[in-house]
Structures are given as C-alpha cells and as structure tokens.
Amino acid sequence: MNPRLKHRTLSALIVDELRQSILTGEHPAGAQLRQDALAEAYGVSRIPVREALFQLEAEGLVRIVPHKGAVVSELSLAEINDVFDLRGILEPRLLAHSAPLLDAADFERLEQIQARFSGSIAARNVREWGTINAEFHLALYSRAPQPRSQAIVASLLHTSDRYTRVQLSSSAAMDAARRQHAELIELCQARKTEKACRFLFDHVEGVRKDLLRVVGRVLAKKAPAESPVSRSTARSRS
Amino acid sequence: MNPRLKHRTLSALIVDELRQSILTGEHPAGAQLRQDALAEAYGVSRIPVREALFQLEAEGLVRIVPHKGAVVSELSLAEINDVFDLRGILEPRLLAHSAPLLDAADFERLEQIQARFSGSIAARNVREWGTINAEFHLALYSRAPQPRSQAIVASLLHTSDRYTRVQLSSSAAMDAARRQHAELIELCQARKTEKACRFLFDHVEGVRKDLLRVVGRVLAKKAPAESPVSRSTARSRS
DNA sequence: GGGTCGTATATTGTATAAAATCTTGAGTCA
DNA sequence: TGACTCAAGATTTTATACAATATACGACCC
Numbered sequence: 001m002n003p004r005l006k007h008r009t010l011s012a013l014i015v016d017e018l019r020q021s022i023l024t025g026e027h028p029a030g031a032q033l034r035q036d037a038l039a040e041a042y043g044v045s046r047i048p049v050r051e052a053l054f055q056l057e058a059e060g061l062v063r064i065v066p067h068k069g070a071v072v073s074e075l076s077l078a079e080i081n082d083v084f085d086l087r088g089i090l091e092p093r094l095l096a097h098s099a100p101l102l103d104a105a106d107f108e109r110l111e112q113i114q115a116r117f118s119g120s121i122a123a124r125n126v127r128e129w130g131t132i133n134a135e136f137h138l139a140l141y142s143r144a145p146q147p148r149s150q151a152i153v154a155s156l157l158h159t160s161d162r163y164t165r166v167q168l169s170s171s172a173a174m175d176a177a178r179r180q181h182a183e184l185i186e187l188c189q190a191r192k193t194e195k196a197c198r199f200l201f202d203h204v205e206g207v208r209k210d211l212l213r214v215v216g217r218v219l220a221k222k223a224p225a226e227s228p229v230s231r232s233t234a235r236s237r238s
Numbered sequence: 239m240n241p242r243l244k245h246r247t248l249s250a251l252i253v254d255e256l257r258q259s260i261l262t263g264e265h266p267a268g269a270q271l272r273q274d275a276l277a278e279a280y281g282v283s284r285i286p287v288r289e290a291l292f293q294l295e296a297e298g299l300v301r302i303v304p305h306k307g308a309v310v311s312e313l314s315l316a317e318i319n320d321v322f323d324l325r326g327i328l329e330p331r332l333l334a335h336s337a338p339l340l341d342a343a344d345f346e347r348l349e350q351i352q353a354r355f356s357g358s359i360a361a362r363n364v365r366e367w368g369t370i371n372a373e374f375h376l377a378l379y380s381r382a383p384q385p386r387s388q389a390i391v392a393s394l395l396h397t398s399d400r401y402t403r404v405q406l407s408s409s410a411a412m413d414a415a416r417r418q419h420a421e422l423i424e425l426c427q428a429r430k431t432e433k434a435c436r437f438l439f440d441h442v443e444g445v446r447k448d449l450l451r452v453v454g455r456v457l458a459k460k461a462p463a464e465s466p467v468s469r470s471t472a473r474s475r476s
Numbered sequence: 477g478g479g480t481c482g483t484a485t486a487t488t489g490t491a492t493a494a495a496a497t498c499t500t501g502a503g504t505c506a
Numbered sequence: 507t508g509a510c511t512c513a514a515g516a517t518t519t520t521a522t523a524c525a526a527t528a529t530a531c532g533a534c535c536c
Binding site: 008009012047050051054055058060066067076078079082083085086089090093145146147148149151152156159 | 246247250285288289292293296298304305316317320321323324327328331383384385386387389390394397
Binding site for chain 3: 009044047048051066067
C-alpha cells in the first residue's frame with residue numbers, strides 16, 4: 001500500500017504518522033524527537049520531518065526550541081480543562097449556526113460516519129475512533145459560516161483525542177458517545193436546534209468528566225504537588 | 239543591523255518580514271507567493287521561506303495548496319465577524335481569570351506598553367501600533383491558567399491586526415483605543431473585575447464597528463454580490 | 477470541429493551536504 | 507575547591523542540487 005495515495009506530500013504523511021505515534025504513547029510526553037532518528041525511522045530525509053514537526057507544533061502536540069529540538073508537549077490538568085471549556089463554549093455555538101442549514105446530503109454523510117464509528121468500536125480500534133469522532137463533530141458544524149471557529153474546534157478535537165487515548169477508552173464510554181451522536185443527529189433532523197445545542201454541551205461535559213476521572217490520577221502521580229486547578233466552568237460570563 | 243539578534247533562526251526572521259509585507263498590503267489578498275522569488279528577494283535559500291510560509295498558514299494569513307503554492311488568503315466579512323465574535327467571547331473570559339491575579343510588576347509592564355503605545359500613535363506608526371496592541375491585550379491575560387485560550391487569542395489578535403490595517407486606522411480611533419486601555423488598567427487595579435470584563439467586551443465591539451464601517455465598503459466593491467452575512471452576536475447562547 | 481492525450485516548462489517537494497549553534501566535559505587558573 | 511575557558515561532539519539550521527508534480531499548449535485521433 002502506497003500511502004502517497006492519501007497524502008499529497010511526504011510531509012503530510014509524516015505529520016499523520018508522527019501524530020499517531022504521539023497519540024498512542026509511542027513517543028510519551030517529554031520525549032525528545034530527533035530529526036535524524038525520525039528521518040531514518042521513516043526512511044526519508046530530514047526536510048519532511050522538520051516540516052512535520054512544525055505542523056505538529058502548530059497543533060500543540062510538540063514544543064520546538066530553536067537549535068535545541070522538539071519535545072512532545074506535556075499533558076496538564078489546566079490544559080484539559082481549558083480545552084474542554086473551550087469546546088463547551090464553541091461547539092454549541094457552531095451547531096446553533098450550522099444545524100438549521102444541514103441538508104439531506106449532510107445527514108447521509110453523518111450516518112456514514114456513524115456506521116464507521118460503530119465498526120471501529122466493534123474492532124476496539126481506539127486509533128480510528130478518535131479521528132472518526134472528530135470527523136463527526138466537524139461534519140455537524142460544516143454549514144456554519146464561521147471558518148475560523150471551525151479551524152479552532154478542529155484543533156481542539158485533535159487535542160481532546162490525545163487526552164482520550166491516555167485512558168484505555170473503555171468501549172462502554174465509546175458506545176455511550178456513539179449513542180449520544182445518534183441522538184444529536186435526530187435532534188438536528190427534527191430542527192430542534194436549541195435542544196441539540198444543550199445536548200451537545202452535556203455530551204462534551206460528559207466526556208470531560210469521564211476523562212478527568214481516569215486522567216486525574218495519572219497526572220497526580222506524575223506531579224503529586226500540582227496545585228489544584230480550579231475547574232473553571234464554561235458559563236463564567238453568563 | 240543584524241536582525242539575527244532578535245530572531246533565533248532565519249525562518250523566524252522571514253516569518254516576521256513576510257507577515258509585515260502581507261499586513262501592509264505589499265502582497266495583497268489573492269497574490270501568489272512564489273518561494274523562488276521570495277528566497278531571492280530576502281537573499282536566502284528556499285528552505286527558510288518554505289518554513290515561514292507554513293507558519294503563516296497556521297496563522298491563517300496564507301493558504302497553501304500542495305504542488306501549487308501559497309496565496310495570500312482573502313479577507314471576508316464572515317471571517318471578520320467570526321474573529322470578533324470569538325474575541326468578544328474569549329477575551330473577557332480570560333480577563334475574568336487573570337485580572338484578580340495581576341500583581342504590581344504586571345501593572346508596571348502594562349504601563350510601559352501604554353507608553354510605547356502613545357509613542358507609536360504620535361509617530362503615526364500603524365505597523366507598530368498593531369503589535370503593541372496585541373502585546374497589551376495578552377499582558378492583561380497573562381495570569382490566566384488557560385494556555386490554550388491564550389494561544390488562540392494571540393492568533394486572533396494577529397488576524398484583527400491585519401484587518402485593522404486595511405483601513406488607514408485614523409489616529410482618532412487609535413487614541414480612543416489607548417484611552418480605553420488606560421481605563422482597563424484602572425479597573426483591574428481597583429479589582430473591579432466584573433466591570434472590567436464588560437468594558438473589555440464593549441472595547442472589542444467598538445473596534446469591530448469601526449472596522450466594519452470602513453471595511454464593509456471595501457469588501458463590497460471587490461465582491462458586490464456577496465450574500466449579507468448575518469452579524470452573529472456573541473451572546474447567541476445566553 | 478471537439479476532445480483527449482502527451483510533451484514542455486515552471487514551480488514545488490525532497491535528498492544530500494555544508495554551516496551554524498548548542499551542550500558537555502576536560503583542563504586551567506584563582 | 508570552585509569557577510571559567512575552550513575545544514570536541516552532537517544536533518539543528520541553511521544551502522545547493524535533484525526529483526516529482528501541476529499547468530499550458532499543441533498534436534493527434536475520433
């Protein structure tokens with residue numbers, strides 16, 4: 001299988017490969033990523049590797065210090081809460097604008113994603129699960145006339161995916177998400193936009209809570225003296 | 239003057255140079271950016287130029303199509319409103335978390351920024367004005383325990399800067415912003431956080447309105463049949 | 477005459493090699 | 507003993523050269 005069929009350039013391929021390697025924990029948080037080693041591992045030169053690293057820095061997965069190199073960025077409770085606060089704010093807002101504009105073709109696409117979703121759950125394929133989950137959410141918002149917000153949410157979903165991986169993602173949780181997605185589709189089809197937005201907010205909050213329950217202890221072990229970050233709510237301004 | 243003193247790498251230098259060239263309109267929206275030409279213009283090889291272009295794509299200033307090249311991204315009413323909606327949501331939220339934690343050193347820094355601000359206004363230096371404006375806002379939020387939100391707002395401020403440039407930025411408007419910034423400092427020092435957040439929201443909205451008054455016509459000329467984008471408000475969910 | 481295929485040219489993408497920068501440790505001097 | 511210098515090694519950054527890809531245009535077939 002030649003992966004170039006899906007990727008226009010080598011750099012884009014390395015971006016995906018490296019991202020997966022980080023998400024699966026093959027390169028754990030804090031690990032150094034040496035261009036030389038990566039280039040050899042993937043059988044390419046260092047140029048595509050460099051460009052991939054820059055891309056991943058923009059996504060927040062790695063941190064690059066000039067002349068020193070790239071390290072996998074650390075996970076932090078503060079960022080988890082920040083990311084999920086942002087999702088809780090931005091995603092319902094996008095849905096409110098997008099849902100009324102979704103047409104038959106969009107709903108068919110959503111159903112197709114749901115089908116693949118079920119497949120990946122059955123196969124216990126956590127890797128696929130995360131990307132399909134992001135795909136589903138973005139498809140929901142695709143009609144919103146807010147390109148910048150969509151780009152931001154896309155990157156937030158990437159980050160969420162990373163955090164979701166550190167727990168073993170019980171298939172029970174994955175299936176709960178699938179059912180909630182189905183409910184979302186129904187609400188949107190019935191044009192119950194207000195209700196769909198509230199449901200979406202609760203969905204995001206649910207994922208956060210599941211995550212914190214598992215991840216909280218993991219992070220606590222790594223940094224036992226970390227100051228308890230106030231669980232800033234998404235509604236602080238209302 | 240060796241610019242390397244301020245920039246750790248050539249790529250970083252080119253990023254700043256190119257960004258300025260785009261913001262000032264030297265490379266107008268829709269213009270093609272050929273790596274070869276840029277490399278020759280700056281007297282460097284194409285590698286740093288490539289990396290600069292990727293960085294600028296992450297910032298949203300250019301759009302890259304594989305094997306076709308980079309073009310300066312178009313300005314659009316939809317994006318203006320999206321960006322300012324997001325600022326109206328995210329910036330007060332950050333301030334609410336940061337303001338109570340600002341200490342004496344922070345306020346001194348803010349005052350220093352204000353001084354430079356006045357200087358650039360007196361000198362009619364629009365270029366500086368934009369970056370100092372961003373610096374001020376970010377300094378206000380620096381104590382918020384929300385790194386991801388800060389990064390997002392930083393990029394939104396960059397984009398706002400670009401839009402602000404297309405109007406000639408009347409020095410009256412710049413001075414109004416300066417006075418409002420002074421008011422913000424006072425409110426934060428008095429620990430009137432709630433009031434400061436509301437004031438900040440109005441400040442952002444004021445800049446948006448000024449901008450739309452001038453930019454609306456510019457864009458209307460370029461795309462006369464553009465569908466009127468609904469001026470989505472920031473409060474749609476409350 | 478219309479459409480499709482193939483070639484020429486320009487531009488981008490990648491590999492290889494050279495230059496610059498940072499880190500580390502030995503060695504020297506106060 | 508402690509701190510400082512500086513040279514060697516490793517790593518990143520940049521330059522140069524080569525390969526791959528897309529676009530435009532003309533020839534050729536239907």
